[in-house]
Amino acid sequence: MNPNELRASIPALEEVVYLNTGASAPLPRPVAEAVQSCVTEQGYRAPTEEGMYTYAFExxxxxxRAAAGLLGADESEVALTQSTTDGINRIACASEWEAGDVIVTTDVEHSAGELPWRRLADLHGVEVRIVETDRGRLDPDDVADVVDEDVRLVxxxxxEWxxxxxxPVEAVTELAHDVGARVLVDAVQAVGARPVDVESWGADFVAAAGHKWLLGPWGAGFLYVREGAEDWLTPRQIGYRSVEDANTADYEYKPGAQRLEVATTNPAPYAGLVExxxxxxxxxxxxxxxxxxxxTGYLKSRIPDEKLLSPPSFHSGLVTVEVDxxxxTVECLDEQGVKVRVIPSIDCVRVSVHAFNTRADLDRFVEGAGLTA
Structure with a gap:
């Protein structure tokens, strides 16, 4: 990888110091060009040749295939979605829930991995058990304390964002499977930032999207459904992409993850995702x-220990800092052309460090935020 070439391919970096990839990434030119090319190919050329639907399905x-390769999965185990939240909701809405069922989650989940379970509690009387972390550090023993035979999903x-x-996905998955529960993982802050192997995780469902660390466009999400785990799902939505043959009197859902796809969606974001x-x-x-x-190691070395809320050791490109x-601070940095964000749930500033960033970018943040080591 040539960091300078990656950086040069992203036009937004000519204008600002971008340290907010954990929210949404600036697009490299080749990705934007892939999106634009798809629109023109489908709209201009495909109508005169193979057809717009045939082109979209390709x-x-x-x-x-691209998402499966990234995850270490089989193509049949991947459904296309619009976002991580969309993928999580497809699992939540395709499962049978009854009063007394238990869902276990953590206190540091994004709203994508928290609101669907609150809604199930309101609709079906599902109990949601929240495992407390120590500033994002999760002890599997604390999960073990609340996982029992009533738990249907972890x-x-x-x-975490x-x-x-x-x-500890692997350890939590083992605990959940020991009591017959399924496991759903929000992986949007992992894909593109580090290698992901869903087989080693052992999770049943993994939801992600391309618009963060993969440097992809909005609107292109993907959902992994482990082979056999689709039997746990009864989709509430249906369309011609969900079934084997939409033209027969008796419909039959597709056997794998694709039963969770529904109908016509814009192919252009997925072309960008592939790129x-x-x-x-x-x-x-x-x-x-x-x-x-x-x-991130360099950045943490410049932040006073008492201000650093993230682990001193490397976990991810997300670095959370306490400021007054x-x-x-975010507004002041924005005026200086440095893009970061507030995490309102813990009232702090979060910096997202990607491979296209430089030490000079991080120096701009430290100096603009008034931090000294």
């Missing part, structure tokens, strides 16, 4: 991670 297929992030901690994944794999996701680790006035 893009969908390519996107599933939901957690691979990398508030402090940037990696959560983003291919670029990440060409760079080497592990190589990108090594650079992110080196840069988070909103004011």
């Amino acid at each position: 893009v969908y297929d390519e996107a599933r 939901s957690l992030s691979a990398t 508030a402090y940037g901690c990696r959560l 983003a994944i291919e670029r990440a794999q060409a760079d080497g996701v592990d190589v990108r991670m090594e650079r992110i680790a080196a840069l 006035d988070p909103e004011g």
Whole structure:
């Protein structure tokens, strides 16, 4: 990977110091061009040749293959979604729930991994058990204390969004499976930032999207459903992409994850997703991670220990910092052309460090925020 070439491919970096990839990434030119090319191909050329639907389905297929390769999954285990939240909701809404069922989650989940369970509690009387963390650090023993035979689902992030901690997915999955529960992982802060292997995780469902660390466009999400785990799901939505043959009197859902797809969606974001994944794999996701680790290490070395809320050791490119006035600090940095964000749930500033960033970018943040080591 050539960090300078990656940086040069992102026009927004000519204008600002961008340290907010954990929210949404600036697009590289080749990814934007892939989106634009798809629109013109489908709208201009495909109507005169194979047809617009045929072209779109080719893009969908390519996107599933790319996402499967990224995750270490089979193509049949991947459904295309619009976002991580969309993917999580598809699992929540396709499962049978009764009063007394239990869902276990953590206190540092994004609203994507928290609101669907609150809604199930309101609708069906499901109990939601929340495991407390120590500033994002999750002890599997604390999960074990609340996981019993009433638990049907455990939901957690691979990398939680508030402090940037990696959560022990493998250990939690083993605990859940021991009592017959399923596991859903929000992986949007992991894909593209570090290698992900869903087989080693053992989770039943993994939801993610391309618009953060993969440097992809909005509107292109993907959902992993482990082979056989689809039997746990009864989809509430149906369309021609969900079934084997929409033209028969008796419909039959597709056997794998694709039963959770419904109907016509814009193929252009998925064309951008394919380009983003291919670029990440060409760079080497592990190589990108090594650079992110080196840069976050440098940033943490410049932040006073009492101000650093994220772990001193490397977990992710998310670095959370305590400041006196988070909103004011973000506004002040914005005026200086430095983009970061507030995490309102813990009233702090979060910096997202990607492989395209530089030490000079991080110096701009430290100096603009008034931090000294």
